[in-house]
Amino acid sequence: MIKLCLFLDLNLDDYNVINRNSNHVPLSSSVGVTIPKKCPSLSREIEVVDDLELQYKARYKSDYHSQDGTIRKPRYVANRKGTHCVRVKVAPSSTGFLRVDWTTTELSKGIRYSMPYKFQIDNDSSDVPDVNPLYINFTADASGILELYLVLIKAKQDELRSLQLKLFPPFEDFSTASTSNSSKLATPSNAKKLIEKYQLDKSQLAFTLCTLSKDRQSSIPDWSTTVYSTVMTEFSAETGKKRKIACPKCKNSFEITINKAGDISYGETTIKRKK
Secondary structure, three states, X not given: OOEEEEEOOOEHHHOOXXXXXXXXXXXXXXXXXXXXXXXXXHOOOOEEOOOEOOEEEOOOHHHXXXXXXXXXXXXXXXXXXXXXXXXXXXXXXXXXXXEEEEEEOOOEOOEEEEOOOEEOOOOOOOOOOOXXXXXXXXXXXXXXXXXXXXXXXOOOHHHHOOOOOOEEOOHHHOOHHHHHHHOOOOOOOOHHHHHHHOOOOEEEEEEEEEEEOOOOOEEEEOHHHOEEOOOEEEEOHHHOEEEXXXXXXXXXXXXXXXXXXXXXXXXXXXXXXOO
């Protein structure tokens, strides 16, 4: 059994540790790592084990904590095998810190952003703030596989109006010149344009190994170790329902999609041949 601890802050003195034995939301596993044959204890490699689910249904904080006080069970990120956990493999028997980010897809060459959405830390209390990124203190067993149970929380459109997306990885970690460029990012005038511009309906999880600073007071991401999950697409009810209709004057049938606005789009024609 692998024991994972979750941290809410970069400063180790302020970390809020969450154990699996508590009622807090645990972390899961659905990603894997390649371990070199030489000196596995010194390996700085990590890999995603399983492809993540193609589609996921976005949930808001209010979906888990309703106004009448009802608390619903969390829905964890799943893999394509239907297992609701994310598996990450690190060097066998290693210990350290793992940073997990929720990011956009690569919008242009080498450019992606941190999602304006967050990971839920505690499903029992709505007072515990959600985070992105989150930090995990891990101790791997002989298999090196960590099981992470991750809950995704989407921000409502009125919350997006005051947000400005940040580049990932944070450019300030590389150079001051990059920092000045990151501050010039233009924010769309409304939430819908923000979602469209940054394609927030598609996202990935990023996993990065960290090292402790010399004073052992902070965690420093090693960006050379960052790996990404497969792309997850947000399922939208507005996508519409597909129907097949047959032409009354011939043997052809058509697949149509009727969206929420009532617009109709046509798919490929299916020709039924006479026997």
